Amino acid sequence: MATILEPKLITGNANKPLASAIARRMTMHRGSSTELVNARVERFNDAEIFVEVYDNVRGEDMFIIQSTSNPANDNLMELLVMADALRRSSASRITAVIPYFGYARQDRRTKARTPITAKLVANMMVEAGIERILTMDLHAAQIQGFFDIPVDNLYASPIFALDIKAQFKDTLSDVMVISPDVGGVARARELAKRINAPLAIVDKRREKPGEVAEMTVIGDVTGKKCIIVDDICDTAGTLCKAAEVLIEHGATEVHSYISHGVLSGPAIERITNSVMKSLVITDSIEPTDAVKGASNIRIVPTAPMFAQAIMNTANGTSVSSLFETETLEPAYEGLFTS
Template sequence: MKLLAGNSNRTLAGAIADYLDLPLTKAQVRRFADNEVFVTIDENVRGEDVFIIQSTSYPANDNLMELLICIDALKRASGKRITAVVPYFGYARQDRKTGGRTPISAKLVANLITRAGADRVLTMDLHAGQIQGFFDIPTDNLLPTPLLAADIRENYKKTDELMIVSPDVGGVVRARALAKRLDADLAIVDKRRSGPGQSEVMNIIGDVQGRRCILFDDIADSAGTLCNAAEALMANGAADVAAYVTHGVLSGAAYDRIGKSVLTELVVTDSIEQPEQSLDTCGKVRLVSCAPLIGEAIRRIANEESVSKLFD
């Protein structure tokens, strides 16, 4: 088995390599003067089971091209099986036509990865589960629920005080799974989206009076939805509000918005590499490593074992 890392999240790739006790494959993933991507694999990969670790986070297009070119390089180097390990799958929010003459970009990206030569895809907490069906190759969608539930149990000893809150109706299934695992109650925020990155809270479905609320979502981009939902929960009598999110996109003024919000903390996995300076300045964002989860899934795939048993 070989592990190859792109440039999107070298820290996570190193942590996965440490978990598997396997060195990262020597390779050069660099740019020409005009910013074209160039890849050289410096080790023999002929007949090997190769896993490429590359999130397609910001800059999404550059990181996606790195992934595609790495796949092509490995294919031409006679790798036996190539698995694209994409902890954060970019373009996942464009999973359907939202209006006339709009693309389904998630399907396009799935086609690109498949046609580039990937034999398998391993990702985590897809924004929409049906994206698995966009691929014509085996695709494993890892669930972060056990990982985040363990962190909640460690930091919130009295789980009977907890209320798991979905920040919108679309995330109810995800929030319910976490609430069930923690044996906690569930509440829902009814919001209206007036435009991309803009939302307004209308109602809170559920009694949050005196409860310690945890907002649970898959992606935090501008963090506007989380901050507005936290304010609405506090206005409805919540004791305090924290947020757990799988993918911390955190673009634009997100860190500043979180720092000024009523949130006690925002916990995100390291599926997307976060700038150290922003973490230190904000002080409210905490990372939970998903390396053991992804590393164990890679080990099971390489050994032809069940991945779904990770979530039993």
């Protein structure tokens, strides 16, 4: 009879609070202690990354929790070195839990003589010994095809749907979901279906990356509480401009739900000073003190979802069941209140 291995967690320096929260949730659900494997992930004086695993991992089902967020290169290298250390220590299986998959925006050649870095990163992960990927809201779904190993791509929309139903429970009929560009319509439609809300689009024209020349609203947002849905907020220029355009077109309020709060450069200042009433992000990227201190930014947890996904993966049960709000709701019981 095959022995079912207990999942073991290890983390780098990218998002230790999230890794600890996942371990706590798994402890609560399983009824037995789940702790992070004792290891050190540090740098030599010349910034080389070094990993030493203190606990025995021979024959274990290992899950490395590591977002490849800023500093992307350091966090990616930590992930690769940890995978190599576990492989050479005879771990039975190595799964990379990557809440935010960096380099995902480089998923195709946009012009001549440019790389497809997302594919390069996929090759590096497989070569390092990673046998499975667990991530959330990939910027481009086709990245799953860059890997010749299983990739489970979770979605933040069930979590957002629970939060929206709690926050807007008395005015849900006034809510309208907004896609900030044509390319994000599928993501916005998915959330709109979950909360039974109408959908509109903000069509943007870019002169060059990072700059928006013109925006047009497709749909009637008059008198609506608009919820902009996207996967990444980087410098927040497009997001804040879209909020202004929606208010100009008659929206009463604008809120944003973004899976990954990259929030680099002037993002926090822009959001704080914008007409947006609130920005809701997940903790897939560890929030800075500035993010935590911003008055109109809220953070929703992903630990319950990732903890359940890790347990399902370890037990060989369905991960796609977590795509349904009804399935995920028990894991978030009591966490969302209006």
